[in-house]
Amino acid sequence: MSEINLAGVAVQIDEDGFIQDTGKWNEAVAKALAETEGITGLSEDHWKIINYLRKYYLEFGIAPMIRKLCKETGYDLKTIYELFPSGPAKGACKIAGLPKPTGCV
């Protein structure tokens, strides 16, 4: 656990770089988290996925199923990997301010 400054906000991150207090997330934090993933500039496509992940997480307390994410956003898995090279769980969830997915996912 360590504290870093993301877009002027002091946030605790875990050893995998996921923020601990999802309440501290905002769009500027998302952009800063994206840079830690080597993604500069979030496109409309990125935001569509990020916003869906957050919406689902706030309702159910967990990241959505990959298959549901693809179906609801209209992006196939290949495109999601192109947008978030670390993948939907380790990449997109991190930028959306979700905790790191656990278990065999």
Place this chain on the structure above:
Amino acid sequence: MRKVFDDYRALSDQAIQARSPRRAAFLEAMGKSLRSGENRAFWLPYVLSLDMCMKCGTCAEVCPLYLSSGRNALYHPVYRSDMLRKVYRRYFTLSGKLFPKVVGAEDLTEEKLDAMAENFYRCTVCRRCAYVCPVAIDNGLLAREGRKIFDAIGIAPDELKEKGTRLQLEAGNATGVKTPAFRDMVEFMEEDLQDTRGYQVQIPVDKKGAEYLVMHNTGDYPAFSETVMGAAEIFQAAGADWTVNSPDTGINDVVNYGVFFSDTEFEKVARAQVRTVRELGARVLVIGECGHAFEAMKYLIQRLIPAEERPFEVKSILEVYDEWIREGRIELDPAKNPEPVVYHDSCKAGRLGGLYEEPRRILKSACLDLREMTPNRELSYCCGGGSGFAIMSKGDFLKFRMETYGKIKEEQIRQTGAGVVALACSNCKGQFRDIINYYHLPVRIAGISELVANALVRGRDRRSEGITFAQAGGGSAAREVREDHDHRGVVASPAREGDPRPGFQERA
């Protein structure tokens, strides 16, 4: 992260408690591990493996890590086991206490502890080495015993403990899925099956007294849902009385990460799982596509929980499909899966669970072109996701998995020319997903359930329609149907058989 052993770190400085002295606690925990009463499950093979090694090196010649790393001496299985042996000799044998140098005993230091903890998390406990050792030493078991000692002093990867066994015991699953999310997932899968297959598939949840309780790895719901959906189609097609269970019923996750690092955690999770199955009153607990869960519930549990406390049958989902296909209870058309498919033997389902022919019979019935990578079966190479590694990615650990174990699998798969890698284990699925991405392999992964469901012959197309298969084991009608299949060459589809024995060029 600070270098303590090789170029990688599986455990952070925080996890490894780098700032506090651990030596005395380690020796005390190791002392306990060497007393049969305090290590009842594995004491005998453990002490024999500590005492017996004759340093012939046969193990190294089959170790996927040692071979793929260009024979890096740090990864020699005996080097790893000797880290523990040197401490054993120095502190727990008379000769080592009196003449340490003569018997290869060494003092334990804090630095050696760091290196040891890391090295125990380089071996996936695939036990390919144990299969060939002339004196039956199990280096995998020693790596696991080492992890047990570390866990006893509070050192374990958080992926496996804090966010693994502990989360599972608290939330019902290691994925942290609560019941509303679980229900949402099931609902989505039912809708999606209706959309993609064009017919209704029901996924019963929390049904009491069902014949089959199908417990998947809960991670399969969000990550590999095609497996869960496929299983639902198959159980429905077979007319089975079945159910899945939500976290409301207790444990709804078949994983047990205690298998990887702790008997204490193993037993807690297994007991909670047994309680859940008993309360639901299922006759058969069906282990979903999860290698270590099969080893855990079928075999390891026998060492820890008496049989009378487990009044239900345990079957791998592979055994169930295999039986149903042979009985004619489900009918498959392999032409529906025309792409070349290669099966990867999960170490836990295969070497440790004995399931070699079941997946192959299933896939021959479900796919037109089943291929083999070489070597396979008993000598299959671990994918590198084993023992929880597939979900460990701190620091450069992903690179470690890809550049060692993963490199072998990448090459094996390319050689088969297959477009689909069929897998029966979630750890393997996670690891192969990463291998495909890392090496840009033009293949996809598929669960066995997904391929079988895709090949299902349903309703009016079924030649066997009208025949009842309610009797387990099938009757003469079932046999007739089977013969009919054979006659038409449907079940016995062409497949390339690889030689299961060496012949594969071991890598230098």
